[in-house]
Amino acid sequence: MDVSIQPSTVKGTTYAPPSKSYTHRAVAIASLGKESEVSYPLLSKDTLATVHACEAFGATIRIIEGKEDVLRISGVDGQPTTPENVIDAANSGTTLRFMIAIAGLIDGAAVLTGDASLRKRPNIPLLKAMNELGAVAFSTKGDGTAPIVVRGRLKGGKTTVDGSISSQFISGLLLACPFVEKDTTIRVDGELKSRPYVEITIDMLKNAGVKLFTDSTQFTIPCMQSIDVGPYMIPGDFSSASYLLAAGAITNSKVVVKNLFPSKQGDVAIITILQQMGANVEWNQKKGVVTVDGADLKGIRIDAGAHPDLVPTIAILGACAKGVTQITNAAHLRYKETDRLTAMSTELAKMGAKVKQLSDGLIIEESHLHGARLCGYNDHRIVMALTIAGLVAEGETTIDSAESVGVSYPDFFDDLFSMDANIRVE
Template sequence: MIVSVKKSTPKGTIPAPASKSYTHRAVFIASLGKKEVELSHPLLSADTKSTMEACRLFGANVEERTDSTNETKIIIRGFDGKPKTPEKPIDVGNSGTTLRLMTALAGVADGSVTLTGDESIQKRPNTPLLKTLNEMGAEAYSENNNDCAPLIVRGKIKQGNFSIDGGMSSQFISALLLSCPLLGGDSIISIDGDLKSKPYVDITLEVAEKAGIEIKEHFKWKMTEKDGTKSEVLVYSIPGKQTYDLGNYIIPGDFSSASYLLTAGALIPGAEVEMSGLFPSAQGDSAIVEILEKAGADISWDKENGIIRVSNKNSKRLKGIVWDAGETPDLVPTLSVLGAFSDGETRITNAEHVRFKETDRLKAMATELTKLGAVIEETADGLIISGEKSKNEMKGTAVHGWNDHRIVMSLFIAGMMIGDVTIDTAESVKISYPDFFEEMKKIGAIFEKC
């Protein structure tokens, strides 16, 4: 699908969509338990439906029900920590989170489990997770010998003391943290190097704790062999033989998806946007509020009532900032657009892991914003954007959405700023924000679907 976006000014109030990250974890954790669980305000997107279907294949009863108020809820009765071996391959679609969670869980099941996904998933490496699962006693490998899906896992993994590289994706760590409590004894997972996107692990720990799971996070000193210096290592201690009991759970609003609308409200002259359902949580992407504040936006957050208001009634240009994206990789496309339309220079750093998402998002944003007239430099781990040099060069044209929901939604905001921007592969928004176009129309976005 192609979307043609005209210059438009957003005004109005929109409820934040439910968090994709929390929905993934809540569905998975509820499936690991035994009692019936009701998940309220879930995100029903292509990615979360992949997790729901995968949990069904492992033996959970997962249903969608609509209540008397027309709200859809997910009702889950889990497999009590004893996943069965799926009778067919698990197809995760485009969902990296689903792939990683289910790959670790496959190590708990008996028999052989095959996991695959779409073309994008089959290009995303899983090297650290496969390596650690093999060390834990499973036979885990890539069918094409490239550490990408299709993956084969033959259990069973056993408890012990293991380490994993934390620099590529936090999803690998979350997957192990949620499967290790089901093992017969205690486990220790040490993180090699810096843990990127740690807030996503914090979300995992938050939901696991609500399910009664004990996981201790601490640090230990490690001696470097070469020069004898010491460094701190992040460690997770996980008792075995635990039982999951999540209970009924309300999914929080999603800051990653909200970032597009909030950025539109901050950038576009005359805009006034209010979003509800955004309460403080472990989501790293709540940093969008801090980012917009640093850029000079008129923004306020009523944390008690979960309401964020942002406007640009004075039609002012924001200013460029420097942002370390180590913990906020999903904000990089949004930040790229923010930088292209702000004065001065914007630097996005520590974002090399963003290259291993649905697509190489650093390359994608540099390529597409350049088509729109932005002066942008792609570095090994980030982007340097000269909003000052781009100011009089930005104009509408056809851009490629890279079949990536976050690329499409970010470029849509650019289209609202300058007009006459057409974006292909726009159907990919269903991955995380199925109602994106409908919600944008409600607040005044002018566009056509082709």
């Protein structure tokens, strides 16, 4: 599916979709507990992969009749069952990594795989930790990529995890280790990239009654715990909202995005980043409303270690800002759905952007963008960022694999269209 974009001035009010990160975790944690209800979940391709995987492990998950925005989850009380079939995580790295860890709680064996993109993503640090903690976990290809086989239960103990690739390895272990027979200590080797996502996991586990002890480099999880999630409401997603806010900033218009309340999301940094670049941004935290008024933007230097999902958005802002924007500490973007540094560099260059790729980031200069035929790499964040670039490019911009936005923001094009964007999906 292609999306075509003509130059547009977007304006108006819309709602941020529910958080993908919080939905993944809420479903996984509730499925390991007893009875709970999750309100306003994001039901996208990625999160539905987690729903189906949790059902495969024995949880019962259903939409409450008459309440399409509430999931009722009957969990497994820390004792998932052996799946009847292979678990397909589709395109979701979060699902795969979380479920690899949870598979360490079953008595039998589990096989986990995904689509062609997911079968290329690395998991060696997680598999190493699983084996050190008592399970047997391996890649059928011997290279750390899916398909993954897990058999034998996690027992607990001590392990060290490389923090440079994905925080999902740590989050997955944090979900599973409260239910093992011995206390677990996880030490992080190097900088833990995307740490705010681990903080979300910790916060949600603690809210569910789990005891965890953390410092900057280590996590300690007492054994033999239980979970009581209770009712849980999913907050709005700052990652997805970043595209809408950027659209307002670069088209010199006023955009209002609701459902953005304070949370542990690292991508709340988009507000500060826009302000540093010169946009007029107001955030009413009590009402959960962010307002952006477009203005002349200026380039900045940004460390993306804690919020890599914002890099495609920042790259677009940089191309529209005076001076130079430099994105650093983002090498872990090469292990996402695609190599996002190469993807953004390549596609922005097709639009006439002055962009240089570094080993761990990008340098983008102010550019006059023109329309082009672009590749979306079947990557939802690449497609959404390039769509925003198309709003200010001269002429028509066409992007393939537009259907990939369904991974995290199924209503993305509809929301932009409602804000007067001149787009066509076909």
